Amino acid sequence: MPWADLRAETVARIESPGKVLTVELDLSEGRLAYRVLRFGEPVIDDSRLGFRLRGAEKLERNLALLSTATDSADATWEQPWGENRFVRDHHNALRARFHETAAPGRRFDVVVRVFDDGLGFRYEFPEQSGMDEAIIDDELTEFAVHDPATAWWIPAGEWNRYEYLYQRTPLAQVTQAHTPMTVRTDNGLHIAFHEAALVDYAGMWLRRTEGQRFRAQLAPASEGWKVRRSLPFHTPWRTVQIADSAAALYESSDLTLNLNEPNKLGDVGWFTPAKYVGVWWSLHLDTETWATGKKHGATTANTRRYIDFAAEHGFRGVLVEGWNPGWDGNWFGNGYDFDFTRATYDFDIEALSAYAASKGVHLIGHHETACAVSHYEDQMEDAFAMNARLGIDVVKTGYVCDAGQIERRIDGGSASGKGRVVREWHDGQWNANHHLRAVEAAARHRVAINAHEPIKDTGLRRTYPNWVSREGARGMEYGAWGNPTNPPEHEVNLVFTRMLSGPMDYTPGILSLQGRGQAIQTTLAKQLALYVVLYSPVQMVADLPEHYAEHRDAFQFIEDVPADWSETRVLDGEVGDFVTFARKDRHSEDWYLGSISDEHGRLLEVPLSFLQPGRRYTAQIYRDGDGAHWRDKPFAFAREQREVTSADVLTLKLAAGGGQAIRFVAH
């Protein structure tokens, strides 16, 4: 059908502030759809809106418009920590109220916020007679991409987490994908689909129905429905980021934050962005173990060694995994033995906390639930209280499941017993709520959360700025034992997919370049660049202290690089190929650059125009050495220094699987 014909049915329209994007709502024989135009050309074709509700007619027919209202905003707000200190929220908004013209006459609003580089929309169900709650069997929201496109994606619904290698396929060959899903049209438009503010709702997957048309597939609840909510309520925002380049796509991710509610915690000055070391890589190398015994990593003596190392090099945190009872048996899929308030016999947590404090170091807590989540919830409050008392102000949580799903006790059984449990999806409504219960509990004790095997990030760090980081993708440990391991393109894929959603605790810096009987597919310089490229306010210095001793030259950069930024620029990049970031330290006038490549070497021209004009900087360059190659010559590395200004253009040579890191010291 020609575009012009469809327009005839448009009932509401909203343009972005710069008139770049237009969102139109359309009623056709009582069915509701939206479409997105950019500079007057279709980007998202007519896509249905609606629901299938339990015990009632589908809510998608016989709809009529009641009224519309528009609004606009142009505000700048400050992040307590982040990639940028200030975020601008510049959008126009449309509220369109709809009702069913036939019984049961239900009502809902569609609210759209449109920015120049993307949009979010959500459904809002107002209070209304005859409808106290909604049991949602399906959300019928569609996303139909107009132009032929390529997608970068991981499958959803087949397993519990997000730890897959990103696939690149024609968009029309995606099956069911997690969000963010990143799309590049043949015309060079970059689009990402995701959601913002996932609160008391099920996570959304994208199921392809035909061609390039996708439908929201909500993660199921154990009860069989997808979501159960009392009215009034609203859904999370469904977001579409739209940009002309990979770099601009990354930068458009601000809209996810803008669509979340402001900070509910007040001053979170008690959270300090920082680097950390810990008993971790050795566990993945299997030279130490989580379990007690002669290989136990979390011993008092070993931890003192890490505290000393951290203090010596200015790292704030020391993570210790395996510090608590529960690891000795078959914990995998059986988290009921985990105790989060007691340490193992050989880990003197009181003495270590005091020793750490004497050196300005903080232990980082570790709460592996093995997915016995109700069991964890029973202990959470006490555990965070203990953490706070011991100066443990960041906790890494874990949700490693056996059968693949979160365990939820539903019979009110005892705190110690297993009770009757049901299985929930990581992305389900119940687990979405669990994470917020944990984050809120932690906040009460001024503890920050870094969740592994988490629910995906939907920008809730704005509202709960103690939810500082998470995993949610294949991390560095796959380099240790993954089969397949992480290939050289993995981190570049992450930047333009997973990282669009928020910080990731990737745990970089393995300068030994060696896992458990397999090489990490990287050059040395690339490990340094990852500190700039993969943002997290808690950034691990993941290798063993003895390995860093062998690479003092390179290690200098890891000592220097901050974990908190006042400004971030993506200078250049292509999805899955390469990316170059520049970030400004939040506590000095120094800038840092990180550039990484996939399995191909790159020659990149980088104008230093991000530097302050007229100022001189010393560029401390950590680069791939001549002939460096992730496979053949990964340790080839050079450090050099030159004076630069904003008028200079640097040529970066990245080896195959390589990278480059630069500190610009301001004079």
Next chain:
Amino acid sequence: MPWADLRAETVARIESPGKVLTVELDLSEGRLAYRVLRFGEPVIDDSRLGFRLRGAEKLERNLALLSTATDSADATWEQPWGENRFVRDHHNALRARFHETAAPGRRFDVVVRVFDDGLGFRYEFPEQSGMDEAIIDDELTEFAVHDPATAWWIPAGEWNRYEYLYQRTPLAQVTQAHTPMTVRTDNGLHIAFHEAALVDYAGMWLRRTEGQRFRAQLAPASEGWKVRRSLPFHTPWRTVQIADSAAALYESSDLTLNLNEPNKLGDVGWFTPAKYVGVWWSLHLDTETWATGKKHGATTANTRRYIDFAAEHGFRGVLVEGWNPGWDGNWFGNGYDFDFTRATYDFDIEALSAYAASKGVHLIGHHETACAVSHYEDQMEDAFAMNARLGIDVVKTGYVCDAGQIERRIDGGSASGKGRVVREWHDGQWNANHHLRAVEAAARHRVAINAHEPIKDTGLRRTYPNWVSREGARGMEYGAWGNPTNPPEHEVNLVFTRMLSGPMDYTPGILSLQGRGQAIQTTLAKQLALYVVLYSPVQMVADLPEHYAEHRDAFQFIEDVPADWSETRVLDGEVGDFVTFARKDRHSEDWYLGSISDEHGRLLEVPLSFLQPGRRYTAQIYRDGDGAHWRDKPFAFAREQREVTSADVLTLKLAAGGGQAIRFVAH
């Protein structure tokens, strides 16, 4: 076969100065091949080298290496005019001498020059006993692209010229392509194949033989062979440009110039880069005619009007097509009536030249051959002498053929008669030589040549800097009457294909946006941007004076924009999607920016770091107006002004089919 195995046969190797590219020569059972690695990874797989010679064995077996020699260069040379005043030639070179180990024992060298962003190689046949000449039936040079890739290309061999819409297809679906052919691998590498210094040889097409493997297909000579040469001789350079981005690919085109011989003409200060107007667009609109009669465009009165218009607005040249006898009959495919030394009865060339001179204006000559090339050659010397006498120091030549081929007289017939003629290809050895004969004849009279329906550009402007521009692709006239017309993506396609080879006389600036009963698929602002985007040292102001009078605001930019540059930067772009150029005026401190898009609108962030740091500039911005769209609202246009420095970042909004032009006036 694994890569490592092939390496065992490598007989010679040369790395680029920055160790980015490696070219290896390989002998396998007496057969010669080359390959190209980048950062240690294959870009061009093993590709054969050799010839099929008439009356002798193929020259591709039983080969052995005699010796190798290497060389290197790092020199900077100055262009008399161009996109950049200075060009750096930084390469390493390898000469590998081969001979046949069996009879007839022929010898040849392969010479490779490798830059960080590409390479050229050629065959050199030294003097040798038993071989006085070579009749080349086929050149067997191959080009095999390693990674899956997309190609932008036009077909070769089916028609005589280059005036096709560029196709985008998988590389493995190309049939036979003209060069430059541009390729982007799925890994984001940009590659262009072309040739440099096409002198006394046949032009090379690229014929796909299997998968992503291509073989040189030389344009045939009328005699049946491809090339006939006496020894010693060498072939043109076969070039491969390799870069990480579309922008870097464009900038790598310098290697084509670097592979050409230095200026043979000495001081060419007599050529002045400039804009020109003329009796031209009216001919394509069919409101005036080339033929004499009541619609004749090239009348004395009409030309005086154009001279006045040029003088008033500071344009140096006035082109007049249809000024000479030969147009009144059926000239198409019959150029024997053309007289290049006499004007039509209603065109007082002497008086007009004097009138022009009195106003500082120069007529621009027009020599349409209709492909009767020998007929043209008979008159060339006299014609250029007349041009020179009348101040006509630029001549536009034309080679519009009927049956599609150049006519060459071979029986020594009279200058006026047709004689016995054979047909040659535009790309054939004879016509390649014709163009140089014309350029050299013109140079003797200090006349510059702007060839239409030319042979392709291979960088010979370095050696013959009076060969200032040419057509060689679909120009603006297809907007007037083309079926199909030029679509909005056409000029962006040109930038990353045709324009890699050198200047093009595209004849932009049709501010009326209207052809002969059809709209030009462009916005108003885009027409301005083309003056910066599509480089030519002779740049037409192509619309009618009365049309410019209706668009004074926009016309200001056309008045201001120079035709000669000291520096050129491609700031951003994607093949076929969009591109942004910044160029610095050669005669002032002003910079100019041009950005164009395809049928999609774009939002582009442009750091102004190319400006001189610390200096203030007034940015005179000519942009698409709100809601502009090539189809629906092409005249929406805004002019605005702001003060900027190199530290600013501009956001360019380009409409669908739109563009933006900016002059940065230095303070």
